[in-house]
Amino acid sequence: MSDPKIDGFELKPGFKGMASDTGSDQTMFKGVHWGKAMMWIFLLSDTFVFSCFLISYMKGRASTPVDWPIPSEVFALHVGGVPVPLLLIAIMTFVLITSSGTMALAVKYGYEKNKKMCGWLVLATAIGGLTFVGMQVFEWSKLIHEGVRPWGNPFGAAQFGSFFFMITGFHGFHVSIGVIFLFIYAYKIFAGHYDGEGKRGWFTTMRSDYVEIEILGLYWHFVDLVWVFIFAFFYLW
Amino acid sequence: MSDDYNDNKIIQAQSSEVMGGSAGVNPDMDYVRPSELPEQDLYHGHTFLTKWVFCQDAKVIGVQYFLTAVFTGVVGLILSWLMRLQLGFPGLAGFMTAEHYYQFVTMHGMIMVVYFLTALFLGGFGNYLIPLMVGARDMVFPYVNMLSFWMFFVAVAVLMASFFVPGGPTGSGWTLYPPQAILEGTPGSGAGILLMLISLSLFVIGFTMGGLNYLITILQARTRGMTLMRMPLTIWGIFTATVLAMLAFPALLVSSIMMTLDKVLGTSFFMPTILKAGEVLEYGGGSPILFQHLFWFFGHPEVYIVALPAFGIVSDLISVHARKNIFGYRMMVWAIVGIGALSFFVWAHHMYVSGMNPWFGFFFASTTLIIAVPTAMKVYNWILTLWRGNIRINTVMLWCLGFIVTFVNGGITGIFLGNVTVDVPLSDTYFVVAHFHMVMGIAPLMVIMGAVYHWFPLVSGRLLSEKLGKWHFWLTFLGAYSIYFPMHYLGFIGVPRRYFEMYDSPYMTSAVGMNEFISLAAFIVGAAQFILIFNVIKTLKNGKKAGKNPWQANSLEWHTSTVPPEHGNFGDRLPVVHRWAYDYSVPGAKEDYIPQTTPPSEVAHTEVEKT
Numbered sequence: 033m034s035d036p037k038i039d040g041f042e043l044k045p046g047f048k049g050m051a052s053d054t055g056s057d058q059t060m061f062k063g064v065h066w067g068k069a070m071m072w073i074f075l076l077s078d079t080f081v082f083s084c085f086l087i088s089y090m091k092g093r094a095s096t097p098v099d100w101p102i103p104s105e106v107f108a109l110h111v112g113g114v115p116v117p118l119l120l121i122a123i124m125t126f127v128l129i130t131s132s133g134t135m136a137l138a139v140k141y142g143y144e145k146n147k148k149m150c151g152w153l154v155l156a157t158a159i160g161g162l163t164f165v166g167m168q169v170f171e172w173s174k175l176i177h178e179g180v181r182p183w184g185n186p187f188g189a190a191q192f193g194s195f196f197f198m199i200t201g202f203h204g205f206h207v208s209i210g211v212i213f214l215f216i217y218a219y220k221i222f223a224g225h226y227d228g229e230g231k232r233g234w235f236t237t238m239r240s241d242y243v244e245i246e247i248l249g250l251y252w253h254f255v256d257l258v259w260v261f262i263f264a265f266f267y268l269w
Numbered sequence: 270m271s272d273d274y275n276d277n278k279i280i281q282a283q284s285s286e287v288m289g290g291s292a293g294v295n296p297d298m299d300y301v302r303p304s305e306l307p308e309q310d311l312y313h314g315h316t317f318l319t320k321w322v323f324c325q326d327a328k329v330i331g332v333q334y335f336l337t338a339v340f341t342g343v344v345g346l347i348l349s350w351l352m353r354l355q356l357g358f359p360g361l362a363g364f365m366t367a368e369h370y371y372q373f374v375t376m377h378g379m380i381m382v383v384y385f386l387t388a389l390f391l392g393g394f395g396n397y398l399i400p401l402m403v404g405a406r407d408m409v410f411p412y413v414n415m416l417s418f419w420m421f422f423v424a425v426a427v428l429m430a431s432f433f434v435p436g437g438p439t440g441s442g443w444t445l446y447p448p449q450a451i452l453e454g455t456p457g458s459g460a461g462i463l464l465m466l467i468s469l470s471l472f473v474i475g476f477t478m479g480g481l482n483y484l485i486t487i488l489q490a491r492t493r494g495m496t497l498m499r500m501p502l503t504i505w506g507i508f509t510a511t512v513l514a515m516l517a518f519p520a521l522l523v524s525s526i527m528m529t530l531d532k533v534l535g536t537s538f539f540m541p542t543i544l545k546a547g548e549v550l551e552y553g554g555g556s557p558i559l560f561q562h563l564f565w566f567f568g569h570p571e572v573y574i575v576a577l578p579a580f581g582i583v584s585d586l587i588s589v590h591a592r593k594n595i596f597g598y599r600m601m602v603w604a605i606v607g608i609g610a611l612s613f614f615v616w617a618h619h620m621y622v623s624g625m626n627p628w629f630g631f632f633f634a635s636t637t638l639i640i641a642v643p644t645a646m647k648v649y650n651w652i653l654t655l656w657r658g659n660i661r662i663n664t665v666m667l668w669c670l671g672f673i674v675t676f677v678n679g680g681i682t683g684i685f686l687g688n689v690t691v692d693v694p695l696s697d698t699y700f701v702v703a704h705f706h707m708v709m710g711i712a713p714l715m716v717i718m719g720a721v722y723h724w725f726p727l728v729s730g731r732l733l734s735e736k737l738g739k740w741h742f743w744l745t746f747l748g749a750y751s752i753y754f755p756m757h758y759l760g761f762i763g764v765p766r767r768y769f770e771m772y773d774s775p776y777m778t779s780a781v782g783m784n785e786f787i788s789l790a791a792f793i794v795g796a797a798q799f800i801l802i803f804n805v806i807k808t809l810k811n812g813k814k815a816g817k818n819p820w821q822a823n824s825l826e827w828h829t830s831t832v833p834p835e836h837g838n839f840g841d842r843l844p845v846v847h848r849w850a851y852d853y854s855v856p857g858a859k860e861d862y863i864p865q866t867t868p869p870s871e872v873a874h875t876e877v878e879k880t
Contacts, residue, residue: 040302057496057846058305060488066409069489070481073515077477080519084566088523088559092538096554183535183551191554194536198527236325236412237310 038062065243071250078206082258085202086265089195101187103267106175121267124167125259128207131160132256139249142226142242150245151221157252158214161207168204172197196266203262206255213248221245299868301494301845309406309490311837323419325411326836327482330418331397332728337418338389341425345380346795348373357788359770367769368456371440374767375457376432378443379465382571383472384425386713390578391476391514392421394720395483395507397728401826402504404492404844406837408482417482420475424468431457431464439465442767444568447539447560448552451532463532466525473522476514483511492825494846498602499865499880501824501850502595505602506581509609510574516613517570524563531555561623565616572709573612577605579716580647583672585850586719587651589822590666591658592861594851596650604643604650611640621689622696630689637687641680648677659854659861664738665820668719671746672712679708682757697767700760703753711749718745721801726815730832731808741800748794755783821862824850828864849880 043062044052053062061069093100108115138153175196182197184190220240225231230239314320324330352373355365396414400407408414431438440456441449449455450462487500487508527538539560540552588595595601617625617633651673660666682704686692695701718741725733764771764780771780818827830840844866852863857875
């Protein structure tokens with residue numbers, strides 16, 4: 033994307049540019065769509081939510097009097113009788129990161145007004161997310177089958193299950209919301225809501241615009257990034 | 270709901286011509302660069318439902334927020350009456366058991382802090398004033414804004430429902446400390462605490478939707494010429510408070526979720542090993558201190574979420590009614606931002622007696638006292654704004670003066686409590702109650718009252734009665750001091766707070782008369798608030814017509830096409846801003862005020878400063 037051009041306002045690069053944008057009237061982030069600015073600020077707030085969860089987890093893990101279960105054993109999959117640590121998580125992470133790639137491509141094709149490619153890539157992203165949630169369901173049911181519960185587990189400290197289900201559950205909830213929106217947007221793209229001026233929404237005057245795909249993309253990349261932290265703190269620590 | 274858009278009412282995008290108020294005497298001087306933003310396309314409701322219930326006009330949403338918050342505030346007021354009845358005259362109300370008393374304390378605290386003050390300042394004043402003051406047609410996401418109010422409404426409904434469930438509302442104190450909050454023996458430890466946690470989570474979600482609107486409207490939808498440093502301080506206060514809320518409420522949400530799981534699923538996030546009647550409970554291994562840290566990481570910024578909009582609003586009211594520009598505008602802005610930033614580094618001063626590491630206390634005492642610097646700057650600036658001003662002693666100004674005095678009072682006791690060595694003996698006494706009621710109860714409330722008297726003519730087109738207003742002020746002001754000054758003394762003699770009664774303790778003799786006096790004052794002050802409600806009803810019926818701009822104010826909300834402003838706020842054309850909102854009593858000017866929309870060429874002969 034090229035830099036936006038603002039009538040009667042010189043956009044300067046770097047720190048000076050930031051200062052001159054801040055000191056100007058009308059907008060602080062020049063040429064940035066309202067929705068995009070909103071999503072960034074929402075994500076900042078959401079970062080605090082996940083930070084609170086993860087810091088609580090660190091505190092809980094550090095202060096529990098019972099030994100913490102060993103993650104490489106708890107999260108191992110048995111392939112042909114041999115335990116392979118972190119196998120499922122590796123696949124889940126790969127799928128989720130790949131879906132970030134398809135999302136980024138969808139944004140590019142969206143701005144090029146390539147309806148077909150954009151639509152298919154959004155759909156691919158949605159399916160990637162759905163696969164991730166499916167594998168998470170598998171992992172949860174495996175752990176539950178082995179006796180891990182929110183209030184206790186056979187491997188060690190009870191807080192292991194509490195934090196694991198709560199934090200991966202909250203992340204999985206974010207992914208699920210994202211998947212729902214990805215399907216809705218894929219439908220909107222194929223149904224032609226973004227053609228021409230854009231279709232108006234119900235009970236609002238907002239018009240559909242391909243920038244929405246980028247806004248959803250921001251959310252999707254954020255959810256992936258959070259997963260990287262959860263991965264590091266739960267499975268590698 | 271109708272789905273047509275009344276296209277002929279959608280205002281055409283304004284042209285990018287160079288324009289001033291009157292045909293430019295000196296076009297270069299009046300040049301304001303063209304609009305960056307397309308004209309906002311608004312959804313105009315036609316039916317009762319879309320116009321007044323599920324309305325997307327920020328002004329209506331603001332009034333909805335305001336009225337809902339006032340309703341919760343009245344509930345909180347009645348609860349405080351019941352508490353004072355018990356404290357002043359134990360046993361007079363037969364139904365009052367210790368359990369009820371704890372429940373009333375808890376609900377009073379939570380209602381007043383979260384559902385009354387926060388919702389009133391940000392949801393009420395924020396929604397009404399932000400688009401008007403920055404020169405926007407509406408909030409940037411009107412639909413989300415509407416959802417925000419209804420989420421808040423549901424949160425209030427859930428909270429009020431907890432009065433009617435078996436066991437009643439939670440009685441664990443407004444801080445909801447575990448483990449006792451969710452253990453049997455605490456009143457409302459069943460459905461009561463659950464509804465409270467659910468209601469708080471809903472409030473956070475609803476607030477996030479509103480908060481994103483406030484921030485993006487201020488950052489990305491200002492009118493031509495409205496730079497950040499020309500914004501009225503009201504907007505700066507609301508803006509910074511919203512930033513705080515966006516970063517602090519996550520901690521409340523997380524702690525609510527974790528405690529809900531502790532309650533429902535039997536996890537032990539906050540629950541240590543507990544012996545009850547000789548038996549070990551299922552819980553174990555959790556950390557109650559973790560909850561306190563999470564809660565106060567929200568709880569302290571929350572104090573400033575309430576205080577910063579009050580600071581901003583009172584600055585504007587003082588400037589308008591003293592007919593003088595605000596002293597040190599830039600300093601005021603940076604003080605608001607600085608207080609906001611510092612407020613994230615002081616939370617553990619609420620936890621000096623929690624058993625945390627004493628070095629923590631040292632750190633948090635230092636940061637707490639540093640906050641006094643920007644705060645004192647603001648107080649000096651308010652006083653210097655008044656100095657040699659052309660002060661109009663009307664009801665609005667009285668509330669502002671009342672605020673300054675009360676805030677200084679409450680602030681000074683804060684310096685006592687910020688120091689660990691002084692705090693430890695005063696902790697959990699009535700001194701603490703007096704301190705925080707002065708600084709974040711009465712002081713912001715005075716600003717709210719001032720703001721109501723100031724902006725009521727804008728909302729309704731009629732001026733509130735000054736006579737009733739003065740009665741209201743003096744009863745509230747003197748009454749509030751009669752309540753809270755003696756409470757400091759109760760704290761010094763060691764009367765503990767949150768106690769249902771004093772039983773046969775030695776305090777009984779010296780505190781009993783004082784408690785009776787405080788209770789009587791509290792009944793009078795509470796009743797005095799109904800003067801305002803009476804005043805509002807009377808004024809709406811046959812009050813004096815205000816006309817346009819009754820206070821001769823500069824900021825944009827008084828320069829709308831109609832009073833009260835219609836949906837879209839500014840008629841055909843958005844205003845163009847040429848100056849800050851504080852050009853009062855400029856030497857050489859015809860009037861003693863120069864509205865923000867007046868172009869420089871019209872006032873070229875005056876000594877107006879460039880802003």
